[in-house]
Amino acid sequence: MDKSDIIARPNRLVWGGLLALALVAPALVGFDLYMIHVGITISFNVALATSLWMIWSLGVISFAHAGFMGIGAYASALVLTKLGLSMWYGLWIGAAVSALFAMLIAVPLMRTRAVYFFMASWAVGEVIKRNFAYFKDFFGGWDGVFDIKPPVLDLGFLQIDFANRIAYYYLALFFVSLTVWIIYRMNASRTGTIWWAIHENELLAQHTGINVFRQKVVCFTIACTLVGVIGALYAHYQTYISPKSFDIWKSEFALVHLIVGGLTTVGGPVAGAISLTMVDEALRATGYFRTIFFGVVLIASVLLLPGGLETVPARIRKLFNRNSQK
């Protein structure tokens, strides 16, 4: 992959423009509560897809990703309902618990390779979900955990109640931008290059002196930590979580966002998550046809736009170049 492409100036403009657009978006939609809900959903999906993409930089896709989001969510929710600590603690506790489990699981999980990794991680995700469902006294079973209050930020002179959706939108936007920025920087760093080296050729990477196993565990743990934070945010936004919120479909949709968006740059998952979440919401009115249309959009974009949305700028450029040569 071409690193010089990532840090090019036009890309910075695009990222800045996207952030600015996200900042003024509530005003653009006239502070419509439903549209802001869509915005928050988009934020969560962007973070989920981007952190999944980080694992993809190792060359594998983890189907346990929604499960780790669930660990963060449950940890944060239980800290609130059982200990009475607000989300400001829950966020970090959720991240820490998610990181701990990710590290413990990654050690055996990273022994498996290629297609078997999908399946092993899928088993992990399913076991996490089923455990939430099975231990009824602690996790609330299939009914889930209720009454997860959003936090209040007390700055002394100013009190922000995040039960307000617009306030929560900006909170989510902040954490999602942070997540994307961290992943962007990690990917552009030496560590990111090492991960792509493992992606390209694991054996060769090992022979150049990279501790492949350790790098894999580190990458998986970081990605799961990030998604743990997002899980905690999700729990306090929905105020209700159940094992069903974190099942295989969530990981699969994150994968779909990734594939439709493109797999080689951070822009891919971001573009995929934003556009597909919008498509999904736009189809909501069609009821039963929603899933059917979504399936059609998915298949069509894979077959007709190989490489994903991230190749669109290059395609347009090529089109213009061809025209100017005439």
Place this chain on the structure above:
Amino acid sequence: MSDFLQMGLTGLSLGLMYALIAIGLTLIFGVMRIIQYAHGEMFMLGAFALYYWHAELGLPYWAGVAFSAGLIFCLGAVLQVVLFKPLQGKNILYSLAVSLGLVLIISGSGQLLFGTTTKGIPSAVSGGMLIGGAYLSYERIVISAVSIGLIIALWAFLRHSVTGFAIRAVAEDPQTAALQGIRTDRIHWIAFGIGSAMAAIAGCMMGTLLSIVPTMGFLATIKAFMIVIMGGLGSVIGALVGGLILGMIDSVITTTISGDIAIILSFVVIFLILVFRPSGLFGQNWD
């Protein structure tokens, strides 16, 4: 004692049916190296084809099974040619995404066309017998016999027929197979069709034994993948052994402890198998 016999017999018949679904999946993966996530939907469509043939139109049962298998064979072949052929040789994620789209389309339209109520297919045989205190219905015996027969037939087909040889050659090395004059495109849709038809027949059996809903495909996909991973992708023997293991876990643990634990335990077993044998019990190392 009779309890254990009962559990064993139930587990065996369940395991054989699971194996039937999983063998189709493992055949598709082995030949094309694609993940067919909509395999369970073929299972579901097969069951509904028999339902409309036998329960709605009142046509004979076994002809219905054949009709359903033929129909799903054609559907599988068409899907392969239209959707999966362009993805040949690309990363496995693309086939996963396309088949995921298929799952959404098929199960979504299934709910629209067939309705969401639970339906049952009247069975072809009735009655049963007692073996050592365990009750065994003739229906289960017939279903197990059909499963065994089909598995043996597929095995013999792969071993001894020319097309079977060609399928195995393509699974082994597509390029060399093509150099020997095998038309790999043709083998691809044949293998996809056969795999889907096996799932459809399993769906007919399952639909007779239990009940059918348009959303049942997803669970079948999960079971099939669990089995295939356990046994090793691309291995027919592995799918059979994996199916039996899963059937036994389902039957024994569900009866003695609970259904939730059975599912958790089967995932733990899969995880452990993969950790200690990263390519499944009988699998090769795919990269």
